[in-house]
Amino acid sequence: MTGLNERKQKILHAIVTDYIQTAEPVGSRALSRHYQIKLSAATIRNEMADLEELGFVTQPHTSAGRIPTQQGYRFFVDTLMDQVALTNPEEKYLAEFYRQVQKMQEIDLIIQHTAKVLSVMTSYTSLILGPLFRRSAFKQMRIIPIDQERALVVLITDTGYIKNKVITLPRALNQEELNQVIAYLNQQLAGKTIASLSAEHLRQLRHDLYARVDILNHMMNMLEESAAEGESRVFLGGTSNILNQPEFKDMKKIKHLLTLFEQGERLTFMLETEMEGVLIRIGTENNLQEMDDCSLVTASYYLHNRPVGTIGVLGPTRMEYSRVITIIEEIASRLNRLIEAL
Amino acid sequence: MTGLNERKQKILHAIVTDYIQTAEPVGSRALSRHYQIKLSAATIRNEMADLEELGFVTQPHTSAGRIPTQQGYRFFVDTLMDQVALTNPEEKYLAEFYRQVQKMQEIDLIIQHTAKVLSVMTSYTSLILGPLFRRSAFKQMRIIPIDQERALVVLITDTGYIKNKVITLPRALNQEELNQVIAYLNQQLAGKTIASLSAEHLRQLRHDLYARVDILNHMMNMLEESAAEGESRVFLGGTSNILNQPEFKDMKKIKHLLTLFEQGERLTFMLETEMEGVLIRIGTENNLQEMDDCSLVTASYYLHNRPVGTIGVLGPTRMEYSRVITIIEEIASRLNRLIEAL
């Protein structure tokens, strides 16, 4: 299947590289001139015809140059792509940037800034899925009475995500009672991830606290709600960057993408993954109409080797994959370090 | 200056109304046909020529119909505009919507949903400035130790805005000490708005707590930081709606607007106002390049008659002002009621 001889690979590599840079169909002439391919245009034409038949490239119209197909990009990404390193200025910039970010103690700020820098450095749009609540572990929980009926539950997780939730209490409670419940919950839940709270577990809790079961129920409801899908904490950066891409000069496409950007749940869905390392989804691999012309490069970030969230870069399929991968890897690793320190 | 006789006003009204609907230059013919103006096209042409000379309308080119100028819109908004009421379905929709929203206890959720509904109902872009911290009043403050060095300060304001801030403690502190400081602060600050904390006030506090001045300093820094401009809590809704407007078919304009949308501080600046009632800024009145073709309709929302935030609708200058005003007034008042209940 991947029976591409070295020459074809070289040509495909050149086509993809060139097209990524110029967004123009690549002709045989240009290839034989600029790239280290010491073949005549005619020969290259023959090879390109083969590549087209094999599905790696295509022509926008009969007498145009070739552009990579999705399959072409896929092969490029899997086999052909060179690795690039950060440039020195990039490296310095990032180091300085995170020296500043480090001082912020709140995960939300950190992530927001990370989204920003990710989009600036790649000049694509960045998406970051904040630490997932249900993959975070309990650190502690407090309850602060607000008035007769309501109280604020503050939940601190090990990912630095601080969850506030106002709950309505079923009846007036004295601080004493509340404290008991909280103390017990803290003790039972400390260190556990939200996702690991089995039904069994919860039943046990309910049993233990049968005397306070009404309060507990409220608390548990809150937890479950939060753990459930509903909560989408996606941060975007550089949404306007998509407008720089010539493939999105079409109003309709932009509209679809912008509309997608407004739908937190769908973005969350796109980003949720437990994959190790960098994951690249090209065009229809995203399984989303709106994303058919887009690629998404994602990497998870970790706390204690547990993946808790995802950072991603969204651009046209004609994306500078190698550069983006390098950047995303670097930033993910910096984010990891920051989160460990929270 | 505004010496527009009734007939001219009638014609201007018709031009603006028609142009708002169609986005096409309005010709004399169309006016004499469709609107209740029983004058011939020729007469209308003469009047239109006058209106043009007076600066209320203009021609995109010599042989086109007229379109309103900024001054034209201004006059329309100030003097000509009819009031419209919500339609019955709109009213029902809103009532049901807020029946749902009411259940959410968190201001952020409420505002996010309000932004959504505001953009959906107007089909423009909505901007909402969350309750300003410095215009909110203290309700209470708690501190939760996280580890040896750090603690979480939770600050509940009367606008329902709950502020979390991780602070690094200057030295290990026992809960006792912290509680003392917090108790004192709670007592001193309860009911005061952040903005009203004068320097004198703070000096007094520092004096009273001289024994704990290091902790206090940290807390105060946090407060000051938060009260300062830095914190921009702007919520957007329906950003993709701008793409529906024909005046934004130009990529450049869209790009500028989207870029503006990414700059929280500038949005905050745009929205900050203490004005009573509905404020309309048309085109260059916004004092922002990017907004030269846009109008912004805003209304403050209140807690105890104190303006704490702003909701706004952003569209082209060719905006359905009267409809937007009606909607924004209704939604602002519903938001008021919700916030009073927090």
Place this chain on the structure above:
DNA sequence: ATTAGCACTCACCTTAAGAGAGTGCTAATC
């Protein structure tokens, strides 16, 4: 004061022509 009539303007659409880039194929060359 109002209106009908008319010449004129200008954007927009369609069509045609020409340039340019690139291809596929064939025949010559290494």
Place this chain on the structure above:
DNA sequence: GATTAGCACTCTCTTAAGGTGAGTGCTAAT
């Protein structure tokens, strides 16, 4: 047998020209 030069062909893109139609300004009649 693989490679290349040459050439006819295809298709997009740009530019120019002509035609259409909506709308105007002005003048003379009502």
